[in-house]
Amino acid sequence: MSAYLDHAATTPVRPEVAEVYRQELSRLGNPSALHTAGRAARARVEEAREQLAAAVDADPAEVLFTSGGTEADNLAVKGAYWARRAADPARTAVAVSAIEHHAVLEAASWLGEHEGAEVLELPVAPSGALDPAGVETAFDRGDLALASIMWANNETGVIQPIAELAARARHAGVPLHSDAVQAIGKVPVRFHASGVDALSLTGHKVGAPVGTGALIARRDFAMTPVEHGGGQERGVRSGTLSVAEASALALAVELAVAVQEAEAQRLAALRDRLLGAAATIEGVAVTGPVENRGITEWLPSHAHLTVAGADADALLAGLDMAGVAASSGAACQSGVQQPSHVLTAMGYRGEQARAAVRFSLGHTSTEDDVDAALAVLEQVAGAARRVFDAGRGSARRAAATSRTPVHPGSL
Template identity: 50%
Template sequence: MTDSARAYLDHAATTPMVPEAIEAMVEQMGRTGNPSSLHGSGRAARRVVEESRELIAERIGARPSEVVFTSGGTEANNLAIKGLFWSRHGQDPARRRLVFSAIEHHALLDPVVWLGKQQDAEVVTTAVDRHGVIRLDDLRASVEADPLSIAAITTMWANNEMGSVQPIDEVVALARPHGIPVHSDAVQAAGHVPIDFGASGLDAMTITAHKLGGPVGVGALVAVRELELMPLLHGGGQERDVRSGTLGAPLIAAFAAAVDVAVRRRETEAARLETLRARLIDGVKALVPDAVVNGPSDLAARLPHIAHLTFPGCDGDAMLMLFDAHGVEVSTGSACTAGVPQPSHVLLAMGYDEESAGSSLRFSLGHTTTEAEIDRALAVLPEVHERARAARRVRSS
C-alpha cells in the first residue's frame, strides 16, 4: 500500500516536516562550516544558528540566550531534571525531593525514577484527576510539607496521550514564593496552544522540532540565564557550557522554520483540527455507541489535535494492528512504549482499570490531516471493532 493510500493519524508521535523546514534544511546541508570555527565558513554557520535561535526565541516568548539546543526532547528533559537536581542538591544536600506529575512522558518519567534509584532523590508524584489534569491541592500539600527540601518541580504543559492542558501558571504560583525552580515539558503543546515562556514564569521548558513539522534530532531546553544546571555532556563548552557538542546548522535552521510556521498558523490550524477532531469523534460515536471519549470536554483545557477513546470489550493493540492492515495508522499511547504489553501509566494514574486502559486508542491529527483520512478511518472502524471484540471473546473463553 502506497503512502498516499494510508491515513496517518499519529501526529502526536511525530508529524511530517513542513515544506519550509525541508527547504531550510536542504539549503544548509549544501554548505560546509562548523559553527565553532573562526573562519568564514564557520562564521556563516554560526550566523545561521544564531538567527535561528533568535527566531525560535521570538516565537515562544523567550530571550535568545535562553534557548539551549539539544538533540531533542528526551535530552532536554534529562538535562533539565538531572541538571537541576545535581546542581541544587550539590548546593544543599537537604534538597533531594523531585516533584513531578503522574502523567509525564517516559522522557521525563524515566530520568526522575533513575534519580530516585541511583542518586538518592526522593520522588514525589502529583496525582491527576479523571481528565488527566494535575490536582493542585495535592501539589500544594507536597510543596508546603517541606519546601526547602524540593530540588525542582516538573509538570508537562499538555499530556501527549490525553491532550489535557495543565495549569502551568498555578504550578508556578505555588513554587515561586519558595524559590523552587519549575520545568515544563512543552513538547506536545508547542505549536498547538499559546506558548510564552517569559510570561509563564517557568525556569525551564522543553520543546522539540519533530512534533512541530521539523526534523527528528534537534530540540531545545529553554532555560532562564540565572538557572544553574549541571551538564550531562562535557566537551567543547557550546550552548552556555551546559550542552557541549558541535551544533548542526541544517537541523537548527529547519527547527526554526518549523517553529515559525507552527506559531504563525496556530490559530487557524487549531480551528481546522478541532473541526476534524469533531468529525472523527461524532463518526466514532455513531458507529460504536459505547465508545468512550476521554479527557477534558472544554476546548480550552485540551489540545485540538488529540482524540483519545476507549472501546469497551476490545484490545487496543489488536485494533491498532487491524487499523494498520487497512491503511490507518493510530496509536495506543506514547510511541516510546508502543509494543510493550502493559497498560498506559497515564490512564492508570487517571483512575482507569487495566482493562479499560488496554482498550483505548489515541488518534492524533496534524497539518497534513484531511477529511478523507478521517473518513477512511471511520469507513473501516466497524470491521476493526467487530474483529477486535471477537478476538477478545475468544481469548476470554
C-alpha cells in the same frame, strides 16, 4: 496508507523546512571554528536561535539546542536536580506529575535509584487534570529541588494550568520545568508569560526533521551538564552544533506558531467531528476531557478513545490493515503490553487502560483522513473485541487444565 492520524508521534516535514535543511547541508563550517567558514556557520546558528526565541517569547540566550525533547527533558530534570542539590544539600526531592512522558518519569526514576532522590508523583483527577491538593502538598515541602509538569499530555491531550502552577512554584522557591513537546503549535506557548523556568520542545512534532529540539531555560536556571565535552550551549550541552538542524527547527516552530490560532480551530473541528461519530459506536468512549467540557482544557489535535472489551494491539493492527495510522496509550516493553500509565493514573482499570486508541491530527490532516478512520472504526472495534474474547477464552481453558490454580480475577 489512507489516513495518517498519528501526528502526535511525528508529523511530516514542512516543504519550506526541508528546503532550508537541504541548503544548509551543502554549506561548510563548524560553528566553533574561528575561520571564515566557522564564523559564518556560527552566525547562522545565532540567527536560528533568535528566530526560535522570538517564536516562543524567550531571549536568544535562553535557547539551548538539543537533539530533541528527550535530551531536553533529561538535561532539565537531572541537570537542575544536581545543581540545586549542590547548592543546597537539603534539596533532595523531585516532583513530577503521574502522567508525564517517560523521558521525564524515567529521568526522575533514575535520580531516585542512583542519586537517592525522593520522587514525588503528583496525582491527577479522572479528567487528567492535576489534583491541586497534591501540588500544594509537594510545593509546601522544604526539600523539593525541582518540579516537572508537562504543558499538555501526549496521550490524552489534557492541558495543565501552567501559568498558575508556575506562580505557585515560584512562591515556594521551586524551579518548574515543563515538557511542552505536544503543546508547541497547538496552543499558545509563551515562555516569559508562562512563568516557567524551563521548557522542552522538539522539532518533529511541528514539521522539522527528527533529531531537532531545544531546552528554553532562564539564565538563572542552574544546571549541571549531563554530558561533557567542548562546553557549547552555555556550558551545559556540549557537542558540535548542527546549523542545518538549528535552522530547520527554528523555521518549523516559527511557521507553526504563526498559524497556531487558525490551525487550532481547523483541527478542533476535525477532532470534534471524529469524536462525535466515534462516540455513537457501541463500547467506544472518549477519555477524560470530553466528560468535563469547560473544566479541563485539551489539545485541538487529540482524539483519545477507549474501546470496551478490546485490545489495543488488535485495534491498531486492524486500523493499520485498513490503511489508518493511529497510536495507543499502552506502552510495549520487552514484548509485553502494559496498561497506559496515563490512564491508570486517571483511574482506569487494567482492561480499560489496555484498550486505548489515540487519533492525532496535524498540519496535513483533512476531512478525508477523518472519514477514512470513521469508515472502518466500528468494524475494527468489533473484530478487536472478538480477538480479545478469544484470548480470554484460551486463557481460561489453559487455566482449567493447569495443575496450578489460577485466580479468575487475573484473567
